[in-house]
Amino acid sequence: MxxxxxxxxxxxxxxxxxxxxxxxxxxxxxxxxxxxxxNVASDPRERPTTNSENEELLSFQMTLDQSNLLLDNLLEEDIPFYFYLAEDGVYLEGEVDAVLSSIDVAMRFEPTVQEDGSLLLEADNLSAGFLSISPETALRMFNQIAELPEWIYLYPSEEHVVIDLRMIEELEPFGLRFNDVNLSEDVLDISLIQ
Incomplete structure (x- = not known):
């Protein structure tokens, strides 16, 4: 018993x-x-309006390797993702913490130079490990986990990113603007402006 x-x-x-x-x-x-x-707040950080008719002081061209080196130096080390340029597009790669592990997220963007000299990156392709998530969700996650430099603007609902080199504080009173981006020809045409 x-x-x-x-x-x-x-x-x-x-x-x-x-x-x-x-x-x-x-x-x-x-x-x-x-x-x-x-659900992350969908209000993106607004870009300040600047004069797009600034005086051009110097124009120069960079290769993809030189541009990637410049991006590496401009981005802070504590950002959990990185941008790089390749012949077939601009890439954003990083890790997002999940429940028991982290998820590798890679997005490809198609670059377009805007009239104001900023670079519009429209989401073209996304891979997120084994998960099926939208570019909007991925951009929201990146926006939530990273404190971005003042010259990178994420717009999750529009599924694009804007890089505005005129907003780099370290260059004030000067700025940089994109004139042309031709990745297949390995050329970025950039101007130093005042």
Whole structure:
């Protein structure tokens, strides 16, 4: 009889231990899903309006390698993603923390020079590990986890990024503007403006 009571107590204890472990795992998954796919404020940081008719002081051309070196030096090290230019587009790659691991996210953008000299990057392709997420969701996650430099603007709902080199504080009172971006020809035409 005593042995039977010990066996029943063992099963009851085991049941509650397994139930507790399952509740903890379920809670972690729920918190992770809320954190990963939670609704982030959709109001992007607004770009200040600047005079697009600034005086051009110097015009120069850069190759993709030189541009990537410049981007590496301009981006802060604590940003969890990086931009780089290739012949087939501009890439944004990084890691997003998920529930039990991190997800590698890579986006490809098609660059277009705007009239004001900024570079509009329109999302063209996205890969996010094994997950199926939209470029809008990926940009929202990047916007949530990173403090961006003052010259990078993410617009998740429009699925694009704007790089405005005129806003780099370290260059004031000068700025840089894009004149032409031809990645297939390995040429970026940039002007120093005042």
């Amino acid at each position: 005593n042995r039977r009571q010990q066996t029943n107590r063992f099963y009851k204890t085991g049941f509650f231990i397994v139930l507790t472990i399952l509740m903890i795992i379920l809670s972690i998954l729920l918190i992770g899903a809320i954190r990963l796919f939670g």
